[in-house]
Amino acid sequence: MSSAAVVIIAILTLAAALAAATLQKLMHATLSFAVAVVGVAALFFLLGAEFVGLVLVFVYIGAVAVLIVFTILLTRRDVGKDRGANWGGPFLAVAVFGALTWAILKTQSVAIVAPHDRAVTVKRIGEALMTSYVWPLQCVGLLLTAALIGALVLVMEEKR
């Protein structure tokens, strides 16, 4: 049953991704992108990596898609208009796909993945973040704090 689900979700994801690259209206492309992200998250769920799937939905739909939407709205006046045939998107997608495939096939260690004895739980990810990856985590935290303070400075009232 789960392999059938994988195939169905993969087809939907690919269709959404293709739509995101080829649709005429930018806003439709953004929404298709969101659908594609949900599809990838569903794949992660099927693989038992719930945390990654949830974070994917969280970050890419809650933040990135909304950010794209805001960017389109605030920068373009022709939001509703067609943008004409744009083959740059699909070309770029194929190029990235090719590069990734080449890189993955060239990597030796991917082929011999040891089967995991334990499922990747949220707890284990948390432990890994707090022990082996604590410095990267702190750096990201610092960056986010700086961004927050920057946002606060932006909204501060100017002294007259």
Place this chain on the structure above:
Amino acid sequence: MSKSVDQIFVSAKQWLLSQLTAAPSWVVQIASSLANIFALLAVFLTLFALMSVLERKILGRIQNRYGPNRVGPFGLLQPVADGIKMLIKEDIVPERADKIVHFLAPILIAAAAILALGVIPYGRNMTPFTIDGGILFFFAVGSTTELAIFMAGWGSNNKFSMLGAMRAIAQMISYELPLIITVLPVVMVVGSLTPDRIVAAQAGYTFGFVPRWFVFTPWGATAFILFFVSGLVESNRTPFDVPEGESEIVAGHMTEYSGFKYATFFMAEYIGMFAITGLAATLFLGGWHSPVSALEFIPSYVWFFAKLSALLFVYIWLRGTLPRTRVDQIMNFAWKFILPMSFTCVIAAAVWHYAGRGLRGWLWSLLVIAIVYNALSMLLDTQRKFAPRIYRFAE
């Protein structure tokens, strides 16, 4: 006896599934999920109907009038009449609207709201879907609401819809951050993202009578208030209903919706409210635990829904009492007060933990919160006398 009453719904489901012994395991799995979904929908759609009439009744009391009292006893059948009215209304789609996006928005927003209900423990052994990161699931699903509201606003091709959607997204993004950060102390103290574990951690009583709910710790009380306010903003309710401000922008992102699609938006708003108050009860008010040990014979789900109703009553009460805030006030409140306070909650919870989780920790965390609260009040200059506001327009 009380045990069997407590587990009556669980045993009912098990009996239903036991009819399927001959079926393969995946059929049983799907049937189990379907039973949960049906139960959830039945309970919460009934609650939605009840809430819509009770809200109007309570608002009526607050405003010294009767409220609906014509349909059925005490006007209790009003939601049925409303539902029929909404169903037979004409469904109008604007000529220049983006038909697909306009159609999908209410479906997506309702789906997101209903999905969020799935991870809340409604009683002992009564979590519809136990997910390892249940809390994370709740917020991940909740974050799709923003996109749905945006779809409604943009798809309608109407300036009021667009303005409403922009307002909604702006305030929802601003308050999503404190909403999640106020959950952090609870997750830290419990050490788990699973709602069941969080409820289990709040079992028992200190000194034999004070329940071990997180709301009775200084950091928990602060986080609860902040969570409640942020939840109020997330569900776009008064006093934070600028996205729908009727007197300014018609109905915000719902301007171009009529009939059943409008009803779907309405339903999604209420279900989102149930979800956020349910999570508040789970995180801070001990979930389905009873407040007094002598009353533990009352079934767990009764306690959960009692807490839910109490919180919903406060929502209605606030709606009847407070005027609408301005957009800039909402933003200032979020970034200058709520966000620093929610970070303080995280620190205060850590202090509480390292000072031994007893009375000493209680006092230390109270001190941390009091210091930051006072510092913030001084920094934000709340004692300032309000001069006439000068409006500076863009040249």
